Amino acid sequence: MPETLIKVDLNQPAPSNENVHNRWHPDIPMACWVNPGDDFVLETYDWTGGFIKNDDSADDVRDIDLTTVHYLSGPVGVKGAKPGDLLVVELLDIGAKQDSLWGFNGFFSKKNGGGFLTEHFPQAQKSIWDFHGMFTTSRHIPGVKYAGLIHPGLIGCLPDPAMLETWNTREQALIDSDPATSGLANPPFAGTAHMGKLKGDAAAKAAATGARTVPPREHGGNCDIKDLSRGSKIFFPVYVDGAGLSVGDLHFSQGDGEITFCGAIEMAGWVHMKVSIIKGGMAMYGIKNPIFKPSPIVPTYNDYVIFEGISVDESGKQYYLDVNVAYRQACLNAIEYLKKFGYSGAQAYSILGTAPVQGHISGVVDVPNACATLWLPTQIFDFDINPSAAGPTKFIDGSVQMPLSPDLI
Amino acid sequence: MPETLIKVDLNQPAPSNENVHNRWHPDIPMACWVNPGDDFVLETYDWTGGFIKNDDSADDVRDIDLTTVHYLSGPVGVKGAKPGDLLVVELLDIGAKQDSLWGFNGFFSKKNGGGFLTEHFPQAQKSIWDFHGMFTTSRHIPGVKYAGLIHPGLIGCLPDPAMLETWNTREQALIDSDPATSGLANPPFAGTAHMGKLKGDAAAKAAATGARTVPPREHGGNCDIKDLSRGSKIFFPVYVDGAGLSVGDLHFSQGDGEITFCGAIEMAGWVHMKVSIIKGGMAMYGIKNPIFKPSPIVPTYNDYVIFEGISVDESGKQYYLDVNVAYRQACLNAIEYLKKFGYSGAQAYSILGTAPVQGHISGVVDVPNACATLWLPTQIFDFDINPSAAGPTKFIDGSVQMPLSPDLI
Amino acid sequence: MPETLIKVDLNQPAPSNENVHNRWHPDIPMACWVNPGDDFVLETYDWTGGFIKNDDSADDVRDIDLTTVHYLSGPVGVKGAKPGDLLVVELLDIGAKQDSLWGFNGFFSKKNGGGFLTEHFPQAQKSIWDFHGMFTTSRHIPGVKYAGLIHPGLIGCLPDPAMLETWNTREQALIDSDPATSGLANPPFAGTAHMGKLKGDAAAKAAATGARTVPPREHGGNCDIKDLSRGSKIFFPVYVDGAGLSVGDLHFSQGDGEITFCGAIEMAGWVHMKVSIIKGGMAMYGIKNPIFKPSPIVPTYNDYVIFEGISVDESGKQYYLDVNVAYRQACLNAIEYLKKFGYSGAQAYSILGTAPVQGHISGVVDVPNACATLWLPTQIFDFDINPSAAGPTKFIDGSVQMPLSPDLI
Amino acid sequence: MPETLIKVDLNQPAPSNENVHNRWHPDIPMACWVNPGDDFVLETYDWTGGFIKNDDSADDVRDIDLTTVHYLSGPVGVKGAKPGDLLVVELLDIGAKQDSLWGFNGFFSKKNGGGFLTEHFPQAQKSIWDFHGMFTTSRHIPGVKYAGLIHPGLIGCLPDPAMLETWNTREQALIDSDPATSGLANPPFAGTAHMGKLKGDAAAKAAATGARTVPPREHGGNCDIKDLSRGSKIFFPVYVDGAGLSVGDLHFSQGDGEITFCGAIEMAGWVHMKVSIIKGGMAMYGIKNPIFKPSPIVPTYNDYVIFEGISVDESGKQYYLDVNVAYRQACLNAIEYLKKFGYSGAQAYSILGTAPVQGHISGVVDVPNACATLWLPTQIFDFDINPSAAGPTKFIDGSVQMPLSPDLI
Incomplete structure (x- = not known):
């Protein structure tokens, strides 16, 4: 021992x-x-x-x-x-x-x-x-x-x-x-x-x-x-x-x-x-x-929905090859997607922070836009989050939410 | 057809x-x-x-x-x-x-x-x-x-x-x-x-x-x-x-x-x-x-040497959570490493551009340093590039180099 | 070329x-x-x-x-x-x-x-x-x-x-x-x-x-x-x-x-x-x-339903550590399972012959029963074939069948 | 807890x-x-x-x-x-x-x-x-x-x-x-x-x-x-x-x-x-x-040397589509191979029993020979066991052996 x-x-x-x-x-x-x-x-x-x-x-x-x-x-x-x-x-x-x-x-x-x-x-x-x-x-x-x-x-x-x-x-x-x-x-x-x-x-x-x-x-x-x-x-x-x-x-x-x-x-x-x-x-x-x-024993998740983001921010402002902005957009894109299945934005954000998602620096030379990708493993969900012609199903009914504590004045 | x-x-x-x-x-x-x-x-x-x-x-x-x-x-x-x-x-x-x-x-x-x-x-x-x-x-x-x-x-x-x-x-x-x-x-x-x-x-x-x-x-x-x-x-x-x-x-x-x-x-x-x-x-x-x-048929490389980089540039200047700087450092670290095996810097750079290396946005909130990682697959090399107590072997003898064309005045 | x-x-x-x-x-x-x-x-x-x-x-x-x-x-x-x-x-x-x-x-x-x-x-x-x-x-x-x-x-x-x-x-x-x-x-x-x-x-x-x-x-x-x-x-x-x-x-x-x-x-x-x-x-x-x-580029299917078979045949006869009998049982078990989703037996048999299923010699020393496993990749199906408390859905309606040519006398 | x-x-x-x-x-x-x-x-x-x-x-x-x-x-x-x-x-x-x-x-x-x-x-x-x-x-x-x-x-x-x-x-x-x-x-x-x-x-x-x-x-x-x-x-x-x-x-x-x-x-x-x-x-x-x-967290070994065996036994006797005989030959083939690197036969046998080797029923219809394969992961070895034009190196010097207890009369 x-x-x-x-x-x-x-x-x-x-x-x-x-x-x-x-x-x-x-x-x-x-x-x-x-x-x-x-x-x-x-x-x-x-x-x-x-x-x-x-x-x-x-x-x-x-x-x-x-x-x-x-x-x-x-x-x-x-x-x-x-x-x-x-x-x-x-x-x-x-x-x-x-x-x-x-x-x-x-x-x-x-x-x-x-x-x-x-x-x-x-x-x-x-x-x-x-x-x-x-x-x-x-x-x-x-x-x-x-x-x-x-x-x-x-x-x-x-x-x-x-x-x-x-x-x-x-x-x-x-x-x-x-x-x-x-x-x-x-x-x-x-x-x-x-x-x-x-x-x-x-x-x-x-x-x-x-x-x-x-x-x-x-x-x-x-x-x-x-x-x-x-x-x-x-x-x-x-x-x-x-x-x-x-x-x-x-x-x-x-x-x-x-x-x-x-x-x-x-x-x-x-x-x-x-x-x-x-x-x-x-x-x-x-x-x-x-x-x-890397470890030889890791989760074997290998099916993903992958979100792209480019270095233009939420307000439409153009940045020069900025991976941070691009990754932020990929994350926001993923959150919008998950909301269609019933998650609150906060819950979706938490999933991106806690699940073994991958964040790749996909393209960093194509002036002026960096491209980043966020890889969301599908196998962590109890239901199917793949896109289909039928559109998303609201599997999550919103009855469970995350605690929030507003700032004190 | x-x-x-x-x-x-x-x-x-x-x-x-x-x-x-x-x-x-x-x-x-x-x-x-x-x-x-x-x-x-x-x-x-x-x-x-x-x-x-x-x-x-x-x-x-x-x-x-x-x-x-x-x-x-x-x-x-x-x-x-x-x-x-x-x-x-x-x-x-x-x-x-x-x-x-x-x-x-x-x-x-x-x-x-x-x-x-x-x-x-x-x-x-x-x-x-x-x-x-x-x-x-x-x-x-x-x-x-x-x-x-x-x-x-x-x-x-x-x-x-x-x-x-x-x-x-x-x-x-x-x-x-x-x-x-x-x-x-x-x-x-x-x-x-x-x-x-x-x-x-x-x-x-x-x-x-x-x-x-x-x-x-x-x-x-x-x-x-x-x-x-x-x-x-x-x-x-x-x-x-x-x-x-x-x-x-x-x-x-x-x-x-x-x-x-x-x-x-x-x-x-x-x-x-x-x-x-x-x-x-x-x-x-x-x-x-x-x-x-993603495709269900991709190279199955899964053994890597992984290089870290942080958002402090080559001159020692500190940047605020800048993934580009961090990834650049990870790339430069990998190039220095490969040079120990006999590659020229240019050859090492080319390998990073052409091989299926992964670039991950590993940490992007730990003020002021972003952390990026570059994953170099070991299975693409004809020889062992893993670190060991014995130190690196110069497998590449430098007899082959990449063409270079200097700028015209 | x-x-x-x-x-x-x-x-x-x-x-x-x-x-x-x-x-x-x-x-x-x-x-x-x-x-x-x-x-x-x-x-x-x-x-x-x-x-x-x-x-x-x-x-x-x-x-x-x-x-x-x-x-x-x-x-x-x-x-x-x-x-x-x-x-x-x-x-x-x-x-x-x-x-x-x-x-x-x-x-x-x-x-x-x-x-x-x-x-x-x-x-x-x-x-x-x-x-x-x-x-x-x-x-x-x-x-x-x-x-x-x-x-x-x-x-x-x-x-x-x-x-x-x-x-x-x-x-x-x-x-x-x-x-x-x-x-x-x-x-x-x-x-x-x-x-x-x-x-x-x-x-x-x-x-x-x-x-x-x-x-x-x-x-x-x-x-x-x-x-x-x-x-x-x-x-x-x-x-x-x-x-x-x-x-x-x-x-x-x-x-x-x-x-x-x-x-x-x-x-x-x-x-x-x-x-x-x-x-x-x-x-x-x-x-x-x-x-x-093996090839470094292969289908990355890694989610399976796995069927066991032992060396007791369909009639209940006991064989001595016979992997063939065991694998045959695993195959028959998989066919019965797939039939619950609407496939004909012949279609299920064809899937086992053509899809990249794995057949493992799982146990071959536990007298008198060999144990073989058949690994059916779930990702080849258009629908979910995993077992659940709700039971199987007949996704396949039987309208399509495989040609059969009876023996000539 | x-x-x-x-x-x-x-x-x-x-x-x-x-x-x-x-x-x-x-x-x-x-x-x-x-x-x-x-x-x-x-x-x-x-x-x-x-x-x-x-x-x-x-x-x-x-x-x-x-x-x-x-x-x-x-x-x-x-x-x-x-x-x-x-x-x-x-x-x-x-x-x-x-x-x-x-x-x-x-x-x-x-x-x-x-x-x-x-x-x-x-x-x-x-x-x-x-x-x-x-x-x-x-x-x-x-x-x-x-x-x-x-x-x-x-x-x-x-x-x-x-x-x-x-x-x-x-x-x-x-x-x-x-x-x-x-x-x-x-x-x-x-x-x-x-x-x-x-x-x-x-x-x-x-x-x-x-x-x-x-x-x-x-x-x-x-x-x-x-x-x-x-x-x-x-x-x-x-x-x-x-x-x-x-x-x-x-x-x-x-x-x-x-x-x-x-x-x-x-x-x-x-x-x-x-x-x-x-x-x-x-x-x-x-x-x-x-x-x-299967588990989503398993060893990710995916590089192998794979050994084939057919249903002809060590004495040259032909069996009819017998996977057991075929797998036994694949195992014996792997043992002979490992001996070239310095292992005793017993050590090689133990490795096959204890390491996460795969045993596949590769072909079971090609009369009269079944074909089985044994997949030996290369990443479990401290040294390179791949075949090469240079031939095998005796990395194992034989100084360490497994205890053996002869049968009592």
């Missing part, structure tokens, strides 16, 4: 667990050490540390303090790992905690985090998903069942001071480029920082510059790549002695883009992993960002 | 064929008519109408006049199709012309078209690909063989006058928004317009406003979606009586994004298709852009 | 074509020679040489003289191939002849060939299948459409005299073991033998011992393996100088077992192939029978 | 657990009851009830008393299930017990059980497999790692008295048909029967006629179908009120045929399942044996 090196107690606040942290900083002490070749288990909180509840109100989604996320388990030191190496991580298995067989998805208020379609869905909404072995369903979104493509939304190694400085500098430059716009990037914020085993002045000092965990960066981090699923094998750049691997933000299922932002189907759980080292691997393979091999 | 409704003679110039056109305009007469339920064959030129030759010089790629493209076969009128309907097109089969079993790929000069990585590959280069039944190899890029994911880069129906006006207006607005930058969009250009059967003044008048074929738009058009492959089924919006379906720009194989722009593996060939109509389908299904069902 | 080395004219009788033969014998002269590394095209008759017609009567299926089959194109000599080598054959592409875009399936009369379920379907029946690009449908069997898994039913190299002698001896021993039962094996029969370019006495002499083409043997031959499809790569044992590769019996689609015997969806067509040699490969790899690599 | 309705303690003998039984008989009382729609967990012993140990001796495999198997958990009563219904079982998830993360495979002595290739491997041998999350490797068989296709080898409902009588009668008839041959079938044997909660005289009476669990039968039972994996959905015939569902014989991985007989990779574990009922489903769908839908 592999050893569980980090445990989390869902009844205790995440900040009280010193094997957990919510910032990236080279001074965070290793929570534990392993040898290359070891396999072991790390338990994790959900990304919010338990703030979002299994209930029928979206108040928690509306009210969350996003400076607190993400609560990560680690860092795990790997003996012998040196800067310039590649840390090879095999995700042998991942699961939910047995006392927490559910997850959540939602949209943040436009005033507090937003999401990919926040202009269309500006208020906080939530759906709860129950896990049935390898499958999930929601009491708020009828008619769909997914086989879980379980993965960590966030995994990576500690930065060294130079890398950290690079991150903070370039992100601050973006913030400074447009002071009138809030939320362009999230600078360090000491107030809610949890620096693991680091205590006292050292913790305060590190917290002042500790990088926020929201964006993916050179080390991987919060990539939210659905295909980093259990069974996959990842090659991470190493920046500090011992590598310092941390993981969290587990997802039971997610679509490409994680467009709902609050998030995928978010859960507390555990990761069983094995680590090894490729000495000098960064230079040998020319690695800047992580690379990975 | 299905009837070949449009024939092309590769020894005759494309503009001499009146069943071919290179602009979108509602006045272009139908080249032929069919009934719903009919299946038939259309032959097509390659997108350049034969300008690019099967030789070892990139001069043609450098010197091409891009106002001439794309030469499309059609429009085909479908009896009974009315605005608001969906035209259902089943791509029953697609192939190269038997007297032209080869294709080309290349990069345009930065001064004449460019491409996704034109800053890195600013000069014209070309590779020629030979077809061996369902497979292709190149004499300019050793060590790879692909099973063809054959598809039309360009297919769609004629716009009505209002739609055409919308296109021209919004694209001109983009051009006007930054007059100092050329190539933001391509306005109508009568000089090289070929309006099919339309002749004389009527042709000249239509040519003056005929939309260029380069961008994908609401009608589909030049989507360059590799998965619109033979066997797929597409649902096109109809804007004019008879629909007016045209097709061209056939690709033997292409990667997501068609990043090399000159293009995929471009070929002359034929399309065997069947058409039917869903009356009033646009409103019934809420359709703005085409939707489609 | 690859050269077509052997042509067949469907308007001329197969026996008049000297590049065709219907027996295996080392004395049959090579029809043509190629070099290792060459790729080329061979045209083929359907296996009956055109005896079965595209009409609505099964008389031809009832009346066929099975001593005439199979008409094979070849043998092709490969320069340098020696006994003990492996001949590597890449099936680059396969298609129907453009003047013959249809195929047939049927059941022979129990009195003339029979089939796997001949006790249940003892009379001659036939269905005709039209090809629509990569797809096929039948005017005799509504509600199904298959993407073609196109393959040669029969391909292999010439035996040497010793191998031929082995075949004839062991098959005669089987015939002799039970003289009262006809059809246990088919001995040489000179009357209808066609020995290719061999003429006169030499032809007569060889015909007297030329092995019939019906069974698969060590050289491959009539394996009827649906997965030897276009795109696959086969490694054949070589017994004679030049190998002597022959091919025929093309199938547009077939299920595992080819249970209907008359046959798959049988067609005339062409094979584009490439050959090379592994010197001494038989000993190096311990090869007795051919081995092969 | 789903309730665990049946627990097993691996430190206690299986016969001491009254929620376990090792015979089929309608009088066995339900171990527990559930409602349609319930999901729940059953723990199970390995099929031998813990007799085979995690060590390096095959003595236990040699010495096992096969009258004791299989120890099944159940029967579970489903309220409302009536004879003629279909019991729908969704296998939501399956895993090994956390205190027993290993499994075994082996060959029985020819004198005690044997196996598919017992003439070639007549002595007891064993291999132990360790589980690493979703993967498994063996310390006795180097160079392979499998993603687990986890499934129950044995699952089904209780027979009614008439069905039981049918089984016993027909199996006894087989035994009686050839008294000189032992092991044709296994008649009831009271000595080692464990009848669950049934006690005293009632137990003794039932044990006298309780059907052995070895063969698959109409109710499913010991089908050893690898594709009944976690995620699949099975439709079982119901014969008694409450259905009486039992399950056991869990496999971490297995090849088609379970040719090694001692078994797949056998393990103790748990099954999370959900049950529902289709009233009158047997008649509605014409069901005699179970049918099932």
